[in-house]
Amino acid sequence: MTELILREVEPSIIAKLQERAERHDRSVDEEHREILRETLLVDSEAAPTMTFEAYLRTMPAVGTDADVSRIEGSIRDVDLAN
Numbered sequence: 001m002t003e004l005i006l007r008e009v010e011p012s013i014i015a016k017l018q019e020r021a022e023r024h025d026r027s028v029d030e031e032h033r034e035i036l037r038e039t040l041l042v043d044s045e046a047a048p049t050m051t052f053e054a055y056l057r058t059m060p061a062v063g064t065d066a067d068v069s070r071i072e073g074s075i076r077d078v079d080l081a082n
Contacts, residue, residue, distance in 0.1 A: 021031035050058075 016030060017035075018028055020035075021028045024031060026034070058067075
């Protein structure tokens with residue numbers, strides 16, 4: 001296995017890493033490896049846990065359509081060429 005050496009790591013990051021390792025009952029090195037695994041070995045092709053439609057259905061039904069309707073006369077032309 002290849003060795004990875006990090007230099008000039010802020011003391012606050014080291015402290016957080018040590019705290020996290022203690023919480024998970026692991027060494028700092030093992031915690032660091034686990035963070036790298038979780039971050040870099042994520043299956044980018046994995047299906048989302050919830051479809052967009054399902055997510056929208058979780059939103060509470062509040063207000064009315066009038067609350068988000070367009071106000072007449074408030075529309076203005078925008079020149080996107082410049």
